[in-house]
């Protein structure tokens with residue numbers, strides 16, 4: 001006899017709600033797509049007697065956490081459906097444990113108007129993850145004329161960004177912050193001064209000198225961040241610095257936060273795990289990304305910011321590119337690497353296992369913190385919330401293999417890497433969207 005009171009039970013896992021600081025063995029009951037009850041270990045034995053076998057998910061030895069949220073992905077639709085689609089990107093997200101993703105507007109055409117926002121939302125209708133759209137700050141992301149920001153917000157854009165490019169004009173940035181402030185959305189900034197990084201293919205460092213490649217100096221990020229903090233201070237609006245990579249930028253953000261400036265920031269797994277020393281080994285074009293992989297010294301500064309809370313969240317910057325375009329000389333390759341399916345394993349192996357953060361810290365930076373930055377509904381695992389749930393096998397040892405990648409693009413430098421920790425199952429509104 002099947003339980004009628006509940007549709008599904010996830011039993012015996014360690015349930016983590018980063019907001020309540022809840023991390024105990026418990027059973028989670030789901031009804032009509034929502035979390036209906038969470039009860040401590042053993043307390044629901046009687047109730048579970050009424051359940052059919054297929055209504056029970058045994059999560060013993062696993063973590064049961066709010067569906068992960070990635071606030072920085074590129075889904076390439078419209079325009080580059082050969083690299084990724086909303087549908088394929090969401091399949092990759094589900095396999096990586098993400099139930100919500102925020103897609104960047106650097107598509108073709110750029111997502112700078114209501115029709116394009118609605119197009120992407122429409123494509124996401126039956127996808128395996130919730131898709132939140134970030135609209136462009138400026139028309140065609142050209143940095144010269146503001147988009148109709150109110151219109152974008154009206155149809156559901158959760159933030160604005162010209163990601164891939166820095167909004168160089170401070171007057172337009174100031175206005176963008178003022179408008180965004182009226183709607184309480186953040187401006188997400190790709191913070192690299194465009195003049196200083198013009199022509200660069202990697203970090204400016206000993207490594208770029210050794211390899212004879214044009215470098216993007218770390219100070220390009222520092223200057224961009226400092227300017228935007230100043231504008232954020234005078235406007236009182238919210239600024240989110242994307243993929244921070246330098247010690248100086250982290251120091252500036254730390255100081256601004258202490259002052260009460262409304263700035264937040266994210267870091268990618270690749271900037272936490274790789275440095276510019278990797279590039280000269282094989283000239284693997286998957287290592288080319290913007291901002292570039294930095295020196296160990298900068299990476300350490302970023303790790304310090306991650307540990308002390310200056311860095312609010314972890315985001316993949318999942319950036320699919322076709323083989324045809326990546327299979328070329330390093331300096332000709334487009335920047336970016338995919339990340340949705342490797343983020344969790346990289347963070348567990350290289351951040352948790354190395355003692356920088358606990359699981360609870362990581363879950364906070366991958367759920368409730370990003371949800372707060374973009375005013376998203378998810379990120380909590382409490383009674384009454386939508387049952388977006390990720391079950392993580394924290395000890396699963398696995399190897400990154402190209403054939404397992406669900407993304408349409410395979411541009412990752414992590415092929416062959418041995419990792420620990422992987423999403424075991426992903427539920428979206430109580431519905432199974434992925435099971436390993």
Ligand code: DOR
Nearest residue numbers: 163164289290319335336
């Ligand atoms: O490496 C990157 N790739 N950085 C960006 O900012 C854009 C992204 C892309 O769209 O490929």
